[in-house]
Amino acid sequence: MLACRNSIQPRLLWSSSPLNFYDSTRIAFRQIVFAGAAVFTIVVLFKDPGISRLFLLVFFGVLAPLLAVLNRHQPRWINWRFFFDKKPVPTLFIGGTDRFPDFSSWLANQLQLGVAPVGHLTYHEQDLPISDVPRLGSFDDLGRVLADKSISQVVMFDLPDTTADAEKLLGCCIAQGSRLIIHNNFGDRFGYALQMVSEDNHSFLCLHDEPLQEPINCGLKRTLDIVIACLVLVLVFPPLALLVAIMHRLQSPGPLFHAQMRTGYNQSRFLILKFRSMHEGPGDVDKQADIDDDRVFGFARFLRRSSLDEIPQFINVLRGEMSTVGPRPHLLAHSRAFSRDLNVYQIRYFVKPGITGLAQCNGFRGLTSTPELLRNRVRLDLKYVRTWTLWLDVVIILKTARQVFVPPSSAH
Numbered sequence: 001m002l003a004c005r006n007s008i009q010p011r012l013l014w015s016s017s018p019l020n021f022y023d024s025t026r027i028a029f030r031q032i033v034f035a036g037a038a039v040f041t042i043v044v045l046f047k048d049p050g051i052s053r054l055f056l057l058v059f060f061g062v063l064a065p066l067l068a069v070l071n072r073h074q075p076r077w078i079n080w081r082f083f084f085d086k087k088p089v090p091t092l093f094i095g096g097t098d099r100f101p102d103f104s105s106w107l108a109n110q111l112q113l114g115v116a117p118v119g120h121l122t123y124h125e126q127d128l129p130i131s132d133v134p135r136l137g138s139f140d141d142l143g144r145v146l147a148d149k150s151i152s153q154v155v156m157f158d159l160p161d162t163t164a165d166a167e168k169l170l171g172c173c174i175a176q177g178s179r180l181i182i183h184n185n186f187g188d189r190f191g192y193a194l195q196m197v198s199e200d201n202h203s204f205l206c207l208h209d210e211p212l213q214e215p216i217n218c219g220l221k222r223t224l225d226i227v228i229a230c231l232v233l234v235l236v237f238p239p240l241a242l243l244v245a246i247m248h249r250l251q252s253p254g255p256l257f258h259a260q261m262r263t264g265y266n267q268s269r270f271l272i273l274k275f276r277s278m279h280e281g282p283g284d285v286d287k288q289a290d291i292d293d294d295r296v297f298g299f300a301r302f303l304r305r306s307s308l309d310e311i312p313q314f315i316n317v318l319r320g321e322m323s324t325v326g327p328r329p330h331l332l333a334h335s336r337a338f339s340r341d342l343n344v345y346q347i348r349y350f351v352k353p354g355i356t357g358l359a360q361c362n363g364f365r366g367l368t369s370t371p372e373l374l375r376n377r378v379r380l381d382l383k384y385v386r387t388w389t390l391w392l393d394v395v396i397i398l399k400t401a402r403q404v405f406v407p408p409s410s411a412h
Contacts, residue, residue: 088116095157096127262329326354
């Protein structure tokens with residue numbers, strides 16, 4: 001929320017957009033789950049027989065809709081009651097809205113939260129007027145307008161062009177006691193949505209939100225990887241390796257494993273392990289296998305379709321070269337070609353490659369035969385990099401486990 005009186009330093013107090021019914025209900029459901037888990041934990045720990053099931057049913061039945069209503073309306077009420085003294089916040093806008101997507105809807109939300117538009121100053125000659133907001137002059141008139149209109153808050157739509165303009169903007173706002181907010185439009189200026197982060201009292205711009213740059217998140221993910229890798233390598237790998245060795249002897253004599261160089265975390269290279277699924281001999285190792293590829297022998301088609309040929313990669317997971325979940329690593333030649341076709345491709349390597357990933361569990365696996373398939377894969381890979389949670393890993397693992405028994409049509 002941008003509106004806050006009598007403050008010179010910008011400080012975001014609440015989300016600028018009121019929650020809709022779906023979001024408030026979703027958050028209420030999550031709160032109920034946590035509250036329920038806490039209550040039942042206390043009941044079990046203290047072995048308290050005095051809490052009846054009927055009471056708990058009525059309690060949570062009333063609490064759920066109450067939380068949904070509070071999530072939707074309480075932030076706005078708190079803002080209005082405690083921060084605005086029930087008075088609107090006189091706000092001055094500076095610049096053009098051409099680099100502020102959805103400004104109209106943003107302003108509509110701000111009006112509900114107490115912002116009162118007083119006027120608009122143009123910064124460049126080509127700046128267009130704002131509907132229903134009076135034009136009070138240009139940037140040269142800033143000091144006069146702040147004093148005449150008792151402006152409490154200034155919102156500028158773009159960074160000042162020069163140091164002199166920046167000094168004037170800061171000086172006028174400080175002298176008047178007006179709060180200054182400058183819209184972060186780096187995404188529009190650079191053609192890419194940069195994120196602002198703070199560390200050790202310094203501000204930085206980065207390409208993405210990266211949850212896996214947090215040490216705690218890294219530790220949680222690594223713990224999950226080790227647990228799953230140990231279970232698979234103890235319970236699944238030995239009998240499957242024996243079966244594959246027998247079928248190799250019957251259908252395609254040769255080594256049990258196939259190793260290939262792949263690109264990993266931060267573009268480092270490592271040898272990925274698979275159960276061998278192709279006949280030994282000369283061939284184009286950079287060619288992706290298609291449905292009718294004669295290099296793949298009979299039993300290996302089942303291995304590839306069910307993804308069981310990837311099981312040895314849990315050894316890579318234990319080594320720390322891979323994760324259970326992450327963007328799939330491609331052949332080196334394919335990575336070079338894909339990065340030429342799609343300039344954001346290399347961002348996939350901000351995290352460890354995975355045995356399965358968000359793209360694979362959503363059906364984008366197998367042969368990458370068209371630019372559209374590549375774009376869809378990379379889009380989901382980048383979404384994973386930006387939005388990782390431990391729960392997302394669990395969901396992807398469960399979906400992948402299901403696909404072992406019910407492979408999607410893209411699997412071959």
